[in-house]
Amino acid sequence: MKTDGMVDYSTGHDGLNTPRDVLFVQLIYSSMLGLAGLVLLARLAQIGHAYLRYIVCSGATEKQQSVWSITESSLWIRIKSRLLYAPLFGKRHNREIQLSSAMNMGTLPSRFHSLLIFGYILSQIVYCCDLDYQNETPAIIAELRGRSGTLATLNIVPLVLFATRNNPLIPLLRISFDSYNLFHRWLGRIAAVESIIHMAAWAVNTVREANTSALAQHLSETPSYAWGMVATAVMGFFILHSLSPVRHAFYETFLCIHQAGAFLIVLGIYLHLDMHSLPQKPWIQWVIIIWSAERSTRLIWLVFLNVSxxxxxxxxxxxxxxxxxxxxxxxxxxxxxxxxxxxxxxxxxxxxxxxxxxxxxxxxxxxxxxxxxxxxxxxxxxxxxxxxxxxxxxxxxxxxxxxxxxxxxxxxxxxxxxxxxxxxxxxxxxxxxxSSHAVNMASYGTAILFSGGVGITHHLLFIRDLLLRAAADRAATRSITLVWAVRSMDSVRWVMEYIQEILQMPHAETILTIMLFVSKPRSPGEMRSAGGVIRTFAGRCNPATVLEEIIPRRIGATVVSVCGPGALGDDVREAARRQVDRGVALDFVEEAFTW
The missing domain is CATH 2.40.30 (Elongation Factor Tu (Ef-tu); domain 3)
Known part of the structure; x- marks a missing residue:
């Protein structure tokens, strides 16, 4: 029992450094908005450049497009090759790390994504460690309790936003849902660790001021602490529950548990803040608004699209x-x-x-x-x-x-x-x-599309659209190469009727080339190439060799797109970076579902 005049470092506001907390909150959101602003400016410049290229090249000859085929800036070459398109190290990026045939440890973030994640983690550590060490130990622990709790609650806002399918930042910044989901996972880990620190700091001072029985008494008799404990426990469970082996092995079960747990976390934090009338409560209200608005949007759109x-x-x-x-x-x-x-x-x-x-x-x-x-x-x-x-x-x-x-x-x-x-x-x-709205395909003179297995589905509509635009002189496209790697000819039957329809379109014979790589053909006769648009090869696809063949005869700017297994994506990425290093005006796009 506390009496008037006594310092309470466990349950009260004593020891907290609210002005410092507010400063760090402002720094975090300012840095996020600043980064988003820089990305937006970069995207606007990219869109403007692509639109100019589209306007100039749509009616241009192959020779007139040659000015767009080379990158003159050595700085931009290094930025694209060493930062934007680079894996964390080596060439592994979306190829899954397999400890065994049954255990998948997930993928590695790109170099640019890794720098962002590392920088954000480092900033959170600095903010949590920037305490007044001249105070007595209980006061330092109380300040850590306030700081970690504030940061954990703050991180819940982008954590929820980045998990939504209708995240407005996807079309605005043209960043894929796959990338936002990566940041969502890391923000979740950061918020979980900060919540555990917040709870641990409270527990240490509670035991210091009373005893362990007081800790149990608070949790059993004070609803705000009980709900805070529920939220922290679920977040701690999520650290293990969201690991890649568990997530991918039982994905549907994972989603059910994850959504139920997320509800408990938001409910627990809200009640914890509300019962103490804490200033962070509006942040969780924004989380509820974001979640409710996004779910309502999905429901309305689902009904509109599927019910008449x-x-x-x-x-x-x-x-x-x-x-x-x-x-x-x-x-x-x-x-x-x-x-x-x-x-x-x-x-x-x-x-x-x-x-x-x-x-x-x-x-x-x-x-x-x-x-x-x-x-x-x-x-x-x-x-x-x-x-x-x-x-x-x-x-x-x-x-x-x-x-x-x-x-x-x-x-x-x-x-x-x-x-x-x-x-x-x-x-x-x-x-x-x-869609992630990555690039304007029609603004490139040369499109090289790599597909692995069922990844062909991502590129078929692009090919149809480019051929339609080219026939109407509404595209810069003069060369399309579809490179499709499959295990057997059975896979070709999945979409053969659509490929046949594409081959009957105007300009298909002059613009389109299909390179079909079959790694496990049943017989040599199966691999006979019919000639013309479709060329068949026995064996695995080597993206570097393919690009070495196509790039020297490219027309204008080049886009290289890949959709398929992670190993294929990594090989294509490495080959594309090699061409970028040589000054080829090449943009690389990967469609990935790594979550």
């Missing part, structure tokens, strides 16, 4: 494909444009309840057909265009190709294989389209 008063709900057809994959065709009840490079989150209640999974849009078609009388009319394998005998039906068909791995994707494939004609229909929903 006239045409009903989205229909889904699932087909098993050779090579353990599925083709998912979602027939949306309305017409909606899908930009190239988009991905959707697919909801299939019969398979995965309320869970959603991200997949690139392989193909889209918008048309006016006739509405099917029932979903059973979709089971006709000879007709996937919803043609039946009823009233006009506006729809967009979005096709996803999904490799069967674990969880939902494996369940889909198993269900399709056990169905008549190896296909079935059900109700499904799409959320999206989402």
């Amino acid at each position: 008063r006239r045409n009903g709900m989205t229909k889904l057809r699932v087909e098993a494909l050779p090579g353990e994959a599925c083709r998912l065709t979602f027939f949306l009840p309305r017409q909606y444009p899908v930009p190239p490079g988009s991905h959707f989150f697919a909801y299939i209640p019969q398979i995965s309840w309320w869970m959603s999974h991200p997949f690139s849009a392989a193909w889209t078609e918008s048309s006016i057909t006739t509405r099917p009388k029932s979903i059973q009319s979709l089971t006709d394998t000879k007709s996937l265009t919803l043609e039946s005998q009823s009233s006009p039906y506006n729809h967009t068909a979005v096709t996803l190709v999904v490799a069967a791995r674990q969880g939902m994707t494996r369940a889909l494939y198993t269900r399709a294989m056990s169905s008549p004609d190896e296909a079935f229909t059900t109700t499904g929903f799409l959320e999206g389209p989402y």
